[in-house]
Amino acid sequence: MSLERLQKILAQAGLASRRQAEALILAGRVQVNGQVSQSLGARADPELDRIELDGQLIQAREKLGYYMFHKPAGYLTSLADPQNRPTVKVFLKKLPIRVYPIGRLDYDVSGLLILTNDGELARRLMHPSFEVPKLYRAQVRGVLTPERLKRLSSGQILIEGKPAAPARARLLTSGPDRGWLELVLTEGRHRQVKRMCAAVGTPVEVLKRLGYGGLRLDPNLQPGDIRPLKGQEILTLKAQAQLT
Numbered sequence: 001m002s003l004e005r006l007q008k009i010l011a012q013a014g015l016a017s018r019r020q021a022e023a024l025i026l027a028g029r030v031q032v033n034g035q036v037s038q039s040l041g042a043r044a045d046p047e048l049d050r051i052e053l054d055g056q057l058i059q060a061r062e063k064l065g066y067y068m069f070h071k072p073a074g075y076l077t078s079l080a081d082p083q084n085r086p087t088v089k090v091f092l093k094k095l096p097i098r099v100y101p102i103g104r105l106d107y108d109v110s111g112l113l114i115l116t117n118d119g120e121l122a123r124r125l126m127h128p129s130f131e132v133p134k135l136y137r138a139q140v141r142g143v144l145t146p147e148r149l150k151r152l153s154s155g156q157i158l159i160e161g162k163p164a165a166p167a168r169a170r171l172l173t174s175g176p177d178r179g180w181l182e183l184v185l186t187e188g189r190h191r192q193v194k195r196m197c198a199a200v201g202t203p204v205e206v207l208k209r210l211g212y213g214g215l216r217l218d219p220n221l222q223p224g225d226i227r228p229l230k231g232q233e234i235l236t237l238k239a240q241a242q243l244t
């Protein structure tokens with residue numbers, strides 16, 4: 001972290017406007033590491049220094065970060081595993097701020113994961129009422145007949161006794177014993193694509209997520225790569241979460 005003027009730190013913590021913060025400093029109400037600081041040019045490090053207003057510690061507001069991650073297969077999305085399998089933490093710890101995945105992908109599934117520390121955005125995008133579309137490409141065993149594709153999109157497949165919401169299923173290629181399809185789901189139930197495909201008699205062999213909430217996996221991002229989201233991409237996600 002770097003040194004910043006006290007009035008900026010107070011303003012960023014949401015305690016006052018910059019001008020109000022200057023008045024607070026001049027009035028001797030701000031302390032840095034136990035010393036009153038009445039200089040408008042004074043700087044401090046909001047992460048390292050103890051900054052107080054009227055004796056109350058100021059918490060620096062965390063900087064929000066948003067990233068696109070190409071999760072490789074062979075990693076857990078959760079950050080700790082009792083069985084000691086590799087987790088996505090090895091990739092996340094290279095970032096300058098602490099962020100978390102929005103939702104999960106299974107251990108053997110690769111593709112798009114959004115990472116952020118924006119808790120409100122994450123909470124909304126994971127909530128079923130926002131019906132965030134998730135695009136998957138799957139290789140399945142068996143023949144993808146028109147009837148099976150219709151059933152996948154029907155909203156009539158039961159998962160743990162509850163029907164899966166209608167999905168969009170599109171055939172990509174179909175061979176004599178396996179095929180590829182794309183599925184768009186608006187729910188995120190546990191192992192949903194695998195369970196839906198198994199329910200129609202075509203179990204998944206390979207699964208990748210290519211889209212999330214209107215964003216597509218950047219084709220330049222190799223498995224294991226992370227890049228910051230662009231401004232427009234953040235806006236797309238916020239619009240999806242009705243946070244504009």
Ligand code: URA
Pocket residue numbers: 104105106109190191192193194195207
């Ligand atoms: N559906 C699955 O079966 N697994 C995933 O990781 C995501 C969706």
